[in-house]
Amino acid sequence: GANPENLPPNVPDWSRYLGEGVDARPYGVPSEYEAHVVRRNVAWLTASTESSVNFTPLHEIDGILTPNGLCFERHHSGIAEIDPADHRLMINGLVDKPLIFTMEDIMRFPRTNKVYFLECAANTGMEWRGAQLNGCQFTHGMVHCVMYTGVPLRLILEEAGLKTNAKWIMPEGGDAAGMNRSVPLEKALDDCLVAFKMNGEALRPEQGYPLRLVVPGWEGNMWVKWLRRIEVGDQPWHTREETSKYTDLMEDGRSRRFTWYMDCKSVITNPSPQAPLLHKGHNILTGLAWSGRGTVERVDVTLDGGKNWRTARIDGLSLDKAVHRFYFEFDWNGEPLLLQSRAVDSTGYVQPTKDELRAVRGTNSIYHNNGIQTWHVQQNGEVENVEIS
Ligand code: MTE
Ligand code: CO
Structure with a gap:
């Protein structure tokens, strides 16, 4: 929580003293208040950290470029x-x-x-x-x-x-x-x-x-x-x-074999399990979409598990084989939600549901899963990873 000493009408600490000089940070690093924004490993996934993977904190970044220090490692x-x-x-x-x-x-x-x-x-x-x-x-x-x-x-x-x-x-x-x-x-x-x-x-x-x-x-x-x-x-x-x-x-x-192309895919990054809804009323939904076959033409989002779809707003650059940033502003009345995003790429390919994908590819593979992701927003604002059919 906030320290009342730093809030109006008081003069906060950082306005009273000189800050560090230009030589303090020759190669800059993020604010100490961003210390939670890090790549994370899932320890049980692999036997050692040398042959392993950590993950980009997608729910903490915005725009289309990933900061170098947050790019996942494999x-x-x-x-x-x-x-x-x-x-x-x-x-x-x-x-x-x-x-x-x-x-x-x-x-x-x-x-x-x-x-x-x-x-x-x-x-x-x-x-x-x-x-x-x-x-x-x-x-x-x-x-x-x-x-x-x-x-x-x-x-x-x-x-x-x-x-x-x-x-x-x-x-x-x-x-x-x-x-x-x-x-x-x-x-x-x-x-x-x-x-x-x-x-x-x-x-x-x-x-x-x-x-x-x-x-x-x-x-x-x-x-x-x-x-x-x-x-x-x-x-x-x-x-x-x-x-x-x-x-x-x-x-x-x-x-x-030789399944090289990464097919069109999208995910809602906020809200998501690590980024719950904090208040009723106006909220910003955002996420990323990409296609290995070109640009992303459109992203649709649903708040009710696919009954109603609305077109999200793609914002920023739309570059070939780059991620696209989308936003959807909505009002939340505190009811549970089932959030999904569905991207369409410049070839007309539509991101499939997970069931559609499994019907063609089965469940033996661990690769090339570009199915539609569902997040369940509960009444308390917490979000969990679920599937609906
Ligand atoms: N190249 C070498 N030499 N060694 C590796 O282990 N991992 C590959 C690829 N190139 C790898 C490699 C894999 S599986 C992936 S997904 C990407 O690098 C990951 O790139 P990144 O670590 O920059 O995210
Ligand atoms: Co890899």
Whole structure:
């Protein structure tokens, strides 16, 4: 609660004394009163923190850009600590001349700035068999959206010269996992970036410093961090991450493979279990929507579990393969609510219900769950993760 000494008509503490000088915070950090705004781990999800994930606090942020220090982290072998002077990017395989680049070399290519979301294919994966985690941070927090500065991968591949039979690339990370994936050459030449800055500053170590691959609209696993090598080949490598992992096991025992696109999805971030309703009357509902296939054209919201849908207001920039911010202002009379959002992307694709998704994909997979999320607002304003059919 508030300290009455600081409230009118008194002069508050901070108006009586000089504040800290300009040398106190050479690289700024948030106010101490924002200490609760942090990435969080779900301890029982993984056996160790080195091969694990933490989640973006979606209910605490606004706009479309994720602050660098709040971008969720997913590591297979912890955070590689790389001295950029010792870092190299090697291009080998079906190229005319194999090359090894220093960071300085990379910085001499023409660069571009693009805002893209990154979503882990396992985002919302714990919800396939029913409502489980209580908070949008945990159900939907494996997504972030930042502005990358980087070199189009096409320019780097062209420098090495592609052989005519080149069809695939295999980016590989410099972490202990040496994480790698097969990416079709068509995508590599289209819009992939070799990025070194996020939101204007150097990549954070957690996000792949000094170099990461950006694979717009496609599952986060392909965005190789600590990028050290790209092999060019004529067929996919069938690595661990595209066979045993990141395939979708269907009811009949077959697997969907190479399911790269992150389909259109949305979530209401406020209210949500970590952000209850605090008062009756006027309230602001807000959330995020995104599509790996383009922009988000429309977001509809319902307060009554789908009986009535109203179009939300998308505010701010609408950028290709970036998150979109939506708002819906409403009056709350204290009755229980069932909140949902449903996004439609620029291809006309409509975000499915969880039941629609399960009818096609079953419940064996932990990947690519883009179903409509339901929040139950109780009379006391508390919010819980539920499902309705
Ligand atoms: N790259 C390397 N080298 N090692 C990794 O563990 N994790 C992948 C991908 N790139 C990973 C990696 C996964 S599964 C995801 S979802 C994204 O990085 C997460 O990126 P972030 O940590 O910047 O959020
Ligand atoms: Co992932």
